[in-house]
Amino acid sequence: MDDLTAFRAAVDPSVLAAAAGYQFDPWQREVAVHATAPGSRLLVAAGRQVGKSTCQAVLGVWFALYRPQYDVIVAAPAVHQSTALITTMRKICRRADVPLARDAATSLELAESGGKIRAVPAGVGARGYTAGLLITDESAFISDSAVSEALAPTLAAVPGGGAWVATSSPNGERGWWWDAWANGGDSYQRWHVPWNMCPRLSQDFVEHYRRTRPRHVFAQEFEADFVSSSRGIWAPALIDSMFVDDDELPFELPLMREAA
Numbered sequence: 001m002d003d004l005t006a007f008r009a010a011v012d013p014s015v016l017a018a019a020a021g022y023q024f025d026p027w028q029r030e031v032a033v034h035a036t037a038p039g040s041r042l043l044v045a046a047g048r049q050v051g052k053s054t055c056q057a058v059l060g061v062w063f064a065l066y067r068p069q070y071d072v073i074v075a076a077p078a079v080h081q082s083t084a085l086i087t088t089m090r091k092i093c094r095r096a097d098v099p100l101a102r103d104a105a106t107s108l109e110l111a112e113s114g115g116k117i118r119a120v121p122a123g124v125g126a127r128g129y130t131a132g133l134l135i136t137d138e139s140a141f142i143s144d145s146a147v148s149e150a151l152a153p154t155l156a157a158v159p160g161g162g163a164w165v166a167t168s169s170p171n172g173e174r175g176w177w178w179d180a181w182a183n184g185g186d187s188y189q190r191w192h193v194p195w196n197m198c199p200r201l202s203q204d205f206v207e208h209y210r211r212t213r214p215r216h217v218f219a220q221e222f223e224a225d226f227v228s229s230s231r232g233i234w235a236p237a238l239i240d241s242m243f244v245d246d247d248e249l250p251f252e253l254p255l256m257r258e259a260a
Helices: 003-009 013-019 026-035 052-066 079-095 144-155 175-183 203-212 215-221 236-241
Strands: 041-046 071-076 100-104 107-110 116-121 131-136 163-168 189-193
Touching (some): 003 013, 013 026, 013 052, 026 163, 026 189, 052 071, 052 079, 052 107, 052 116, 131 144, 203 215
């Protein structure tokens, strides 16, 4: 990047995205701008292929470039998912002319700022790091214990708190990510991004997918809806409604006649 572009990118990550050849959609720019606030906690429930990984990758490079004091930590349920984000970040650096001092399959170090980006297993592998930015991809599929015991503590030592961008397609009404979405209150900012918020997706493909998949699968994968269960037949709320206290029965029991 030239000096003017680098100056503009320092206050707007979408400028870095544009320098790498990506035109942010409105929701991506909103997420990117809000992520730069100290201590931000962002949840993005997104359909498949809407650009959530691109947004995360741009933010990873941005933090390593402009806030290099702390690491960028990338975690996902599987190693290949987190290293795929590293691959996208590498591509962004190359396209935006951001030189690298070190380039490995699971880590990058920027030459000018010294900022480091690391892909770690979503578990004990995150211990020992301090994250200026924590990126969790497919967050709904990361275990509660991995989040509470290893990932979340990486943010604690950063003044004002490190930023956390947790994106995912939903995985039903269960787990830490669902709980944060439904019950986290003002501690989190939320974006819901169904497939039709991405102008690059083929409507013909999406409609074919809709016709050839079960309704709950399409709702979860492309509409980013929290279906009650992708594995069970009965919804938890329906099962819960079957059990009531004895003194709250919705009907009267017939009187028992005494034996003669």
